Amino acid sequence: MKRKALTEKIAVIGVDGFEPRLAKKFLDQGKMPNLQKFIDRGSCREDLVLLGAMPTVTPTLWTTLATGAYPGTHGITCFFGHNHGHLDSLVYNLDSRRSKAEPLWNVLAEEAGKKTLVWHWPGSSWPATSDSPNLHVVDGTQPQTINTGIARADISKIVVASEKFAEVQFLPNTATISPGAGCIIEDVENLMESDGEVSYLRAAITSGAKVVKNIITCEEENEINVLAKMIADSVKSPLKNAAGWLKAPAGAKEFTIILGKGLERRPALLLPNEQGVYDTVQVYRSKKDSEPLVTIAGGKAVYDVVDTIRNDQGETVKCNRNYHVLTIDPDGSQVTMLIGLALDVSRDDLFHPKSLYQEVIDKIGYVPTRPVVNGANEALVDKVFIPTWDHYCQWQADCLTYFMKHNKYDVIYSHLHNVDNGGHLFWHFAKHQEMWKNNEEAYQGFIERIYTQTDDYLGRFLPYLDEGWTIIITSDHGLSCQENHGVELGEAGGITTPVMEELGYAKMLRDENGRRTHEFDWAKTKAVASRGNYIYFNLVGRDEHGIVDPKDQYALESQIISDLYQYRDHKTGKRVVALALRNKDAAILGLSGPECGDIVYFKEESFNVIHADSLSTQNGYADTSLSPIFVAAGPGIKPGYKTERVIRQVDLAPTMAFLSGVRLPAQSEGSPVHQILTEEI
Known part of the structure; x- marks a missing residue:
């Protein structure tokens, strides 16, 4: 059924890792005036919270925002995907062909004739899944900056x-x-x-590898230490x-x-x-x-x-x-x-159509490079990381506002990675740890600078509210500052062995000198902890080296779930796992099905590594949290309005569909946030 559109132009200003708890803190201090203007002119919850789907990881949640489908439905269930039948390897997930759900941008371009730009939306946009000439797509093969994976x-x-x-x-x-x-x-x-040893993720992105093997056997091999x-x-x-x-x-x-x-x-x-x-x-x-x-x-x-x-x-x-x-x-x-x-400035590979790349170069300039520094050095964060993102934010805002000013598109989906990039590199330094000798005050100041940088970026789009644009500010997840380290269970980009070995469910082979290798002893391995929050059994008939009889699966599930709840951190004595469910029971979280583990679990607050392994409602040290943010303003949105409704990530696509007068995407599981709309449903 066709509806009357409430707006003719929509821009989604997506900022990866941007979260409401810190935003509220800086808003209250008067340090985010542009975000405040969007709030004053639009609608949101009082706390700015968007209830995030899970796991809290980039490609999973941007796909949910695009499709209105939960991860178990669209199938992008972590940064990497499960390599079916092979429990020691993963499949690179930032590929639109791996999503099983229809994105709203295809509906807008094909059926409504909307000129639509999808700008660096990671995980579900590239390659374009529609041949409509109305749909233009830029990158999306990795989250950091445009072309960083190929050029x-x-x-x-x-x-x-x-x-x-x-x-x-x-x-x-x-x-x-x-x-x-x-x-x-x-x-x-x-x-x-060795370049290859430093980052399995970098190798996957730059080489185009589809299958990645990353076995994490100790704390030194986890993401925090690798990215350092x-x-x-x-x-x-x-x-x-x-x-x-x-x-x-x-x-x-x-x-x-x-x-x-x-x-x-x-x-x-x-x-x-x-x-x-x-x-x-x-x-x-x-x-x-x-x-x-x-x-x-x-x-x-x-x-x-x-x-x-x-x-x-x-x-x-x-x-x-x-x-x-x-x-x-x-x-x-x-x-x-x-x-x-x-x-390499000649690389137009990830621009569809390729003529769009030349237009960007001619009107704005070459795609800037990203900051490639570690977060453990205060001077580099201060002098290189943040200023380089200042420059990139300026360039991206120049690009998007050029398109808006010249009416190049009716709908823009955009993604910026400055907050999340900082989160991976130095959010954890915002709490002092003796092992790092870090200055938490300095790093909390860096976090504030990234948020005010983001506010400057948002301010570039404010004038377009007066030009008839409906603007939605949102994110995939937040980033929490961890307090407890060293429990190796759950990594978005690997298979973690220490806890599963300690509990007796996994066994690693030893070399001739008795040292642990990165190879499983499959004859003695019943289960592995894979990706952010999944445990898979080594099942006969399903997995390459299966030893667990399927008739014993239910009993093994019960045993492992019980052991996970009883497991305690050796340093603090605190419980590590907050929630553990069978695959079928995880349907209540939108996480059941073949792309999720036999057991789905989430770690306790303060024990998460970066994100992905934690519930989307959790908070962290230094006023951080894992929740994403949501603010909407412009035609079709009530001005100066606060709703008490729980707004979910699956609600974004249905809300945009209603604003645009088009049908919902085929697999959408959300509902329009009708409380914030100017027209009653």
Whole structure:
């Protein structure tokens, strides 16, 4: 049945990890004025809460928001999917072809003729699942930033130029930056990290791998510790008086930057100001050039510097990257720099149609690169991570508001990853832990900066309420600051073995020296803990190495659920598991079916690792929480209205369908939030 549309234009401003508890805190302090204006002009709950589906993980919940279907229905039940029959591996899930539910954007484009843009909506958008010319899609193959999964031409470089060095050294994959406030390289000669060991997730995204094996046998292998490792090449260069330059000011010193695989060199000058204090770096392509490639002041950055680089195939490609000058000694004796990830600017692979990529370049500029730093170093978060996201937010807002200003689309679905990226890298440092020696006040300040950054981004869309746009601000989940660490049970991107081994349900093989390997002893393994919150039995007839008779499954379920409830953290004595259900019983949470485990469980508040393994209603330290947010304003939405209704993530698609006058998506399980609409249903 066709309905009269309540609005002609809708924009979903999605911010990954953006949550209401922190937003309310900063709103009350007057630090999010733009969000406050949306609230004043629109509708929401008093607490801003959107009841999240579960598990609280990116592709799962953006798919729920797009389809109105619970995860058990659409089948994207964690960051990775279950590799049926193989209990020790996972399948990459950010692929629209793995979703079993119809997204609303297909209905809008095909049946309503709405020009619809789906902008970096992770997990259920790419590749486009409709051939309607009204549907345009950009990326969605990974959550971080557009093109980050396919366009990497060169990894980051940490450069130290010093008068103490006698010769130029290039040390691949050896950069480390110490925790704390300093920006220094430590012991680079002795650090030889393997790129493949540092991030299974990065390998899956960049290689296009469909099956990933990631067995987590100890705390050092979990996501928090893996993401603390920063992959970059190290460059150590002598710093000496400039010689042989076409144009080098008096007092200038020179050093060398090495890019690519160590074969490409860029000469650089360190320049003094009028007072003789060294404060500026210039990078050139050649000493014979009259103009620098880039000029960077000390403590500052220059973004989207265009250069050429030879990629892994030896081809010369045009790329853009960011240059950060972290420190300059005033006497010119040492310089430290971070040169960011380089992106191949020719990659239009993930733009549908490809002409959209050229339009973005022509009107706005190249897709910026993301910040590739670890969260354990305060100086890098302060000087690199947050400013780089400032730049990316500006670019994305420029893109989306360009489309809105010029009426390019009737409906825009958009996703931004700044909050979630910070959450994975440093939210856990917002509580002091002796093992990290972290400054919780500093990190709580960084969280505030990410939220005010997000408010600035939201403010870019406020004028469009007066241009007839209905704007919905929402997210997939929040991010809680954990208090208890070391219980290895539940990781969105792997199979965790320690607790299941301790309980006697899993057994790992040992090598000739008696050391645990990353291979299961399948003859002695009855069950494995896979992904964020699933336990699978090693069933005869279903799994490759099955030993559990299906007739014994019910009894084994009862035993494992009982053991999970009785399991206690060895450090605190607290219970670790909050809820455990059989697959059939998890239907009440929208999580039953073949893409969910035989047992579905969630960890207690404060024991979650990052997210995914916890209930969506849980809170964390430093005023954090796992709930997503919901605010709507514009045509069709009551102004200045607060509802007491529980608004669920499955309600977004039905609400947008009603606002647009179209049918609900085929598998939708939610209901329009009729209390906030200007027309009664």
